[in-house]
Every structure is written in C-alpha cells, then in structure tokens.
Amino acid sequence: xxxxxxxxxxxxxxxxxxxxxxxxxxxxxxxxxxxxxxxxxxxxxxxxxxxxxxxxxxxxxxxxxxxxxxxxxxxxxxxxxxxxxxxxxxxxxxxxxxxxxxxxxxxxxxxxxxxxxxxxxxxxxxxxxxxxxxxxxxxxxxxxxxxxxxxxxxxxxxxxxxxxxxxxxxxxxxxxxxxxxxxxxxxxxxxxxxxxxxxxxxxxxxxxxxxxxxxxxxxxxxxxxxxxxxxxxxxxxxxxxxxxxxxxxxxxxxxxxxxxxxxxxxxxxxxxxxxxxxxxxxxxxxxxxxxxxxxxxxxxxxxxxxxxxxxxxxxxxxxxxxxxxxxxxxxxxxxxxxxxxxxxxxxxxxxxxxxxxxxxxxxxxxxxxxxxxxxxxxxxxxxxxxxxxxxxxxxxxxxxxxxxxxxxxxxxxxxxxxxxxxxxxxxxxxxxxxxxxxxxxxxxxxxxxxxxxxxxxxxxxxxxxxx
Amino acid sequence: xxxxxxxxxxxxxxxxxxxxxxxxxxxxxxxxxxxxxxxxxxxxxxxxxxxxxxxxxxxxxxxxxxxxxxxxxxxxxxxxxxxxxxxxxxxxxxxxxxxxxxxxxxxxxxxxxxxxxxxxxxxxxxxxxxxxxxxxxxxxxxxxxxxxxxxxxxxxxxxxxxxxxxxxxxxxxxxxxxxxxxxxxxxxxxxxxxxxxxxxxxxxxxxxxxxxxxxxxxxxxxx
Numbered sequence: 237x238x239x240x241x242x243x244x245x246x247x248x249x250x251x252x253x254x255x256x257x258x259x260x261x262x263x264x265x266x267x268x269x270x271x272x273x274x275x276x277x278x279x280x281x282x283x284x285x286x287x288x289x290x291x292x293x294x295x296x297x298x299x300x301x302x303x304x305x306x307x308x309x310x311x312x313x314x315x316x317x318x319x320x321x322x323x324x325x326x327x328x329x330x331x332x333x334x335x336x337x338x339x340x341x342x343x344x345x346x347x348x349x350x351x352x353x354x355x356x357x358x359x360x361x362x363x364x365x366x367x368x369x370x371x372x373x374x375x376x377x378x379x380x381x382x383x384x385x386x387x388x389x390x391x392x393x394x395x396x397x398x399x400x401x402x403x404x405x406x407x408x409x410x411x412x413x414x415x416x417x418x419x420x421x422x423x424x425x426x427x428x429x430x431x432x433x434x435x436x437x438x439x440x441x442x443x444x445x446x447x448x449x450x451x452x453x454x455x456x457x458x459x460x461x462x463x464x465x466x467x468x469x470x471x472x473x474x475x476x477x478x479x480x481x482x483x484x485x486x487x488x489x490x491x492x493x494x495x496x497x498x499x500x501x502x503x504x505x506x507x508x509x510x511x512x513x514x515x516x517x518x519x520x521x522x523x524x525x526x527x528x529x530x531x532x533x534x535x536x537x538x539x540x541x542x543x544x545x546x547x548x549x550x551x552x553x554x555x556x557x558x559x560x561x562x563x564x565x566x567x568x569x570x571x572x573x574x575x576x577x578x579x580x581x582x583x584x585x586x587x588x589x590x591x592x593x594x595x596x597x598x599x600x601x602x603x604x605x606x607x608x609x610x611x612x613x614x615x616x617x618x619x620x621x622x623x624x625x626x627x628x629x630x631x632x633x634x635x636x637x638x639x640x641x642x643x644x645x646x647x648x649x650x651x652x653x654x655x656x657x658x659x660x661x662x663x664x665x666x667x668x669x670x671x672x673x674x675x676x677x678x679x680x681x682x683x684x685x686x687x688x689x690x691x692x693x694x695x696x697x698x699x700x701x702x703x
Numbered sequence: 704x705x706x707x708x709x710x711x712x713x714x715x716x717x718x719x720x721x722x723x724x725x726x727x728x729x730x731x732x733x734x735x736x737x738x739x740x741x742x743x744x745x746x747x748x749x750x751x752x753x754x755x756x757x758x759x760x761x762x763x764x765x766x767x768x769x770x771x772x773x774x775x776x777x778x779x780x781x782x783x784x785x786x787x788x789x790x791x792x793x794x795x796x797x798x799x800x801x802x803x804x805x806x807x808x809x810x811x812x813x814x815x816x817x818x819x820x821x822x823x824x825x826x827x828x829x830x831x832x833x834x835x836x837x838x839x840x841x842x843x844x845x846x847x848x849x850x851x852x853x854x855x856x857x858x859x860x861x862x863x864x865x866x867x868x869x870x871x872x873x874x875x876x877x878x879x880x881x882x883x884x885x886x887x888x889x890x891x892x893x894x895x896x897x898x899x900x901x902x903x904x905x906x907x908x909x910x911x912x913x914x915x916x917x918x919x920x921x922x923x924x925x926x
Contacts, residue, residue, distance in 0.1 A: 545788055563893060569896045
C-alpha cells in the first residue's frame, strides 16, 4: 500500500521526527508531573498509616493489648478513615473494622500491601475500592494491621493520568496537523519546480517556474532554475542555428568550387584550357571555403558556449595599441588617415584572442569600405556606466539609420554571410564575441560627409565592466 | 633532414611523406601513437610531426612520454582542434608548434623547416648575420653593409624572425602567430604591408634585394 503523497514528503517526515522528539520530551515532563502529584498523594497516605500505627503501638507499649483493643473500639465509633485488624497471638481476630488480613504471607516484619475493600453506596450497590495497609507484629506476639481507603487518592491519580493522556494526544494531533500544513505548503512550491523539470524532460525547453516574488529560498530556486533554462535554451538555439548557418555558408562556395572543377575537367578533357590555372583557382576556392568554415565554427562555438572561453582580466589599451600597430601601415598604404585614441589603465575581463580578432575584423571592414583620402579612428574609452567601449569610426558610406538595427540583427543571425563573402561573417563574429562577453554592438553615424564619401560608420563594441 | 610522421589518416600521411620527400627530406611513417612512440624512441629524427587524435595513444600522451624520457626532438602537432585552448594544451604537453587541419602544404613545409632550424641554433647568439645584414640583439641595432637601418620595435621583431629562418619560406600565418602572437586569419593583407615596409628599409638603396616573396607560400630572407 502506498501512502498518500503528503505523507511521503520530506517536510512531513521532518515533522514526524520533530514530533517524536517533542513527544519524548513531553512524556518525560508528564512523568515528572505524575510523580509529583499522584505519587505525592500515595506517600501522604502511607505517612498517615505509619503515624496511626505508631500511635497504636505506643499505646500497646504503655498499656498492653487491651489498651489497643480499647482504642480500636473507640476509633470505630469516631468514624476515622482507617481500617484496623487486631489478631491475637494465636492468629485469631480480637477486634477491628475488617474481618481478615489482606496480607497473604506474613513473616513478622512490617509489611505493606495494596488491596481492595468492598463498600456499599447509598443505593445499596456494592463496589470495590482500593486500599493500602501496613501490618506489624506487636511485642507480645499479637498482629496489628492498619490500612486506609485510598479510593479518593486513586481517583485523583486517575484524573491526572487521564489529563496526561489527553495532553499527549493533543500534542500529537497538533504536531501532525502542523506537519501536514507545512508539508502541503512546501509541496505546493516544490510541485511547481518539479512540473517545470518534467516539462523540460519532455522536451519543452520553454517551461519556466513561477516566481512569486516572496524572495524566499523557493523563489531563489525558481529563479536559478529559470536562468539555467534560459541559458540552455539559448545554447540549444545557438547550436541549431550554427548548424543551419554552417550548412548554408558552406553549400554555396562548395557548389561553386564543384562547378569550376567540373568545367575545368571538361575543358582539359577537350584539350583546351590550362589545367594549372584551374587547379590554382580550385585551391583558392578551397582556401575560401576553409576561411568561411573556420569563421562559422568560431561563431558557432561562441554562441553555443554562451560565454567566452578562458577569460582573463587585462588592460584593453595595450591590446588595442597592438592591433593599431598591426593595421596602421595598411591604412597608410591605402592613403587612409589612421588615428588611435586609447585610454590607459582600463580593465576588461575577456578572451584576449577573441577580442583581438573582433577588433581586427572591425578594422578589416573599415579599411575595406573607406576610400582613399578618408580616415579611420580607433578609440577605447570608459563610459560613465563603467562599461568599456571600443569604437571604430570610418568615413565610408555608412549604414542608413533605418537599417542599423536590422544590420546588427543580421550579423547576429549570420544572414549576411550567404550573399557576401568574408565581411559579413567577420562582423557576425564580432557580434558573437560581444554577446559571449555579455556585451553588445552599436552602430552609429560617422563624422559626416568627408570629401566624396560619407557619412561614415561608427561601430562600437561595448563590454561590461570587469567585475 | 629525417622526419617522423605519426598520423592515423594514411592518405594524409602518404601525401605529407611524398611532399616532404620531394623537398629532400627522409620520411618515416607511423600509423598510431604506440607505433609512433616506438619509432621516436629509436631516435635519429630531426622533427616529429604528430597528429593529436589517434587510436591506441593520442598525440599529447605520446609527446608527454617522450619529453618525460628526456627526448627534446622538435614536435609539430597537427590537429583538427583549433581553439586557443587546444593549442595551449598541445604546447604545454611539449609540442613546439601547432598546425590546424586542414593546412596548406606550403605552411607545413615552412613550419617543419623552422622547427629543424630552431634546434640547430640552440646556443644564445647575440648577433645575427645573414649575408651583409647584421642584427645586434643586445644593442637592438641593424646594419647592412655597415649602414645603420632604423627600425620600429615590431619591424625589428619581424626581421629577427626572418633572419633566424633565413633561407626558409615563412608564411603569413606563421608571422602573425610568431611575431604578433595572434592565431586568426585577417581578411586583409595586413602582413604584406608590414613586409613591404620592412623591405623598403632593408633593401632600398642596396644592389641586391634580400626579402623575397615566395608565390603561394609567403616570404623568404636570402643571404
């Protein structure tokens, strides 16, 4: 038989454990109360019996058995609550309020006994009442028994015991219902989380745990779970998207390569055309495919990982100075004015290689679109928000304002690469690098019209401040 | 030069062996890690070309074992794993260079030659000399035919690399990796521009050009 769910919950089990501990403590406490009340009543009765016994043996010592007998007769008349029995040396009853001794085996030493006496109530019904007594041998050989009706005491003890049972029961009932309440509450919170896990297991990556805004540990757990699922979902989407993109990006250049080889083969077969030329062309095509493949793979890995691998904290000024130094001659060669404005002493937490590649790609792009006589400016600065901004401004044709958001989206979604070679993928990698570092890409207008061209483009790669 | 190729892709190994053989090298092939280790232990090689992922014993374990045994033969790793982390793993295991598959054959030849040269110049030279070109590594000066040539720090490093590999082809990727320490391919011809600047400094005004462009490969500094 399976227990109802509620009894299998951890909180309920914990409640049971605490209940057991609490019940033990309560039991010890109740036992103490029992000893202090019921035990006390019995002790008091025993003391009174002993006192009466001493009083009678005292009379015996002073005036012999007749004095005791006399006392018993007097006491029977005065309705004292004691029970008496005086036996002669031969064991025969001399006098007393009871007929026979309740003591079964008497070896002569003072003996206590508990027994029952038969009584009658007002309506003539007989019933038994508990009693206690002490039997002693007198110096002359006679035997004296003194007892007392403890019915009243017993009733009192019974009351105490009943009260104790009641209190114990109350503790258990209260504890159990408290346990049920607590576990139901916790179970409800857990059920939400368990439901989300089940949904995710069944393939629904969009399932999210409800956050109730109580900011307790369940909310924290739900939030943590949701964040994890967000990342997982992004990563899965990244993988899927990367796979699609690789297929797209490689299919067209491979198709081109195949077509060229085929055409070259036909030409060579027919005895016209130069095989060397075709082979050189094929090699170049293959290199192009490899470049595309490497770029798409880097992007895919970044997007799938969601974070930059092996990040280190470093001064971006040095890295940018290095990159500037790499590109400056190229600009000069193309008669483009190159300037770098690098703030020193900043810190970013990034993968050095990927950041360098992103900046190189941006510069490649700027050089490609900036006509001779134009200018390129590379700037690293700290924004007032604490973010580090790498910006590259050129005087090329720029991107119309209306298209900028879409252009970034296309970089992010790798759409560019399908139609244009190289440049699109390069910027897609920049977008992937930005995203993997928790940063973003911004497009803006350049410095405006410069000579024949303009208005120019300003691309900013913004990284969060190094924690 | 005697070269050991440890590569489980037999076709790739054969192509490499043929190409290296044609350029005048003696080549031995091993088809897996264990076989490679046995061959390498027998010794006598100038360069080992080791694939990273192989059956029985992978390239990393193979090179680590050799290094532990005190074998310092230069190793060029070949790998399909091209991330920076993978490269670092390879170099930490004791590799001297790392080439990502697929590679251009010119790149492979250039790197193998560079590795063998590295071994020969084990001593610490303070002056490099190629033909009438002289580089003082301590004074950071360069002279050609006694005339001082003024170089920027990066140009100096670039020329130093070319001089250390004088007579060998070096590729653009090698230069970017070894001189600038970047491991990506730029889309534009940045390296060519640096070379042409260097060329204008060391060759301009002299009767014989030293810095040659090697078609399909890269550059070469001739004495």
